[in-house]
Amino acid sequence: MTLRVAILISGSGSNMMALAESMVGDHPARPCLVISDVPRVAGFAKAESLDIPTICVNRRLYENRAEFEAKLLETLSYYLPDIICLAGFMRILSPNFVEQWEGRLLNIHPSLLPLYTGLNTHARAIEAGDAYAGCTVHEVTAALDGGPILGQERVPVQSDDTPETLAARILPLEHKLYPEVLRRVADNDRRIIHRP
Numbered sequence: 573m574t575l576r577v578a579i580l581i582s583g584s585g586s587n588m589m590a591l592a593e594s595m596v597g598d599h600p601a602r603p604c605l606v607i608s609d610v611p612r613v614a615g616f617a618k619a620e621s622l623d624i625p626t627i628c629v630n631r632r633l634y635e636n637r638a639e640f641e642a643k644l645l646e647t648l649s650y651y652l653p654d655i656i657c658l659a660g661f662m663r664i665l666s667p668n669f670v671e672q673w674e675g676r677l678l679n680i681h682p683s684l685l686p687l688y689t690g691l692n693t694h695a696r697a698i699e700a701g702d703a704y705a706g707c708t709v710h711e712v713t714a715a716l717d718g719g720p721i722l723g724q725e726r727v728p729v730q731s732d733d734t735p736e737t738l739a740a741r742i743l744p745l746e747h748k749l750y751p752e753v754l755r756r757v758a759d760n761d762r763r764i765i766h767r768p
């Protein structure tokens with residue numbers, strides 16, 4: 573049975589593309605839908621270039637998070653995904669949403685979790701004088717960026733790094749790691765990928 577993967581984005585969608593382009597050949601999953609919470613994101617044109625349906629559930633049109641998430645769940649219910657990948661999706665999902673998808677909801681976060689949950693991760697790693705920075709793919713639970721870790725990649729922080737240069741070195745690792753983890757999850761193999 574082919575697994576169906578919905579990918580949620582808020583912007584450029586480069587991780588979404590890496591995921592979508594990996595689901596070919598004998599891969600057990602295929603992308604079934606890309607949702608953005610922001611209209612006219614660059615990621616939509618990319619998804620459409622691969623013939624993946626795109627839907628905007630515009631957060632601004634809903635009074636509160638509960639109404640927004642109800643629409644999100646309704647939209648998902650039409651496409652029957654087995655797995656949801658958050659890929660640069662900039663909304664925090666409520667425990668109610670997360671619990672319905674627990675174990676089947678993945679996220680990529682641009683830090684070596686448990687360090688630096690939330691925003692501005694690269695700046696915080698530089699400020700702290702960390703030797704390494706990186707990215708993490710994890711299961712999403714009600715704890716912000718706190719679910720079980722499924723894979724990590726890291727790079728040395730250089731003395732002249734800015735948040736931008738560090739982000740630019742980490743992003744290609746995200747594009748490698750996320751598809752690898754998704755493949756393992758689709759294969760029902762949740763061993764942690766960790767490359768020192």
Ligand code: GRF
Pocket residue numbers: 581582583584585586587588659660661680681682707743746
């Ligand atoms: C990535 O760095 C991801 O880790 C973070 O937001 C960025 C999204 O980039 N959560 P893109 O939309 O996948 O290009």
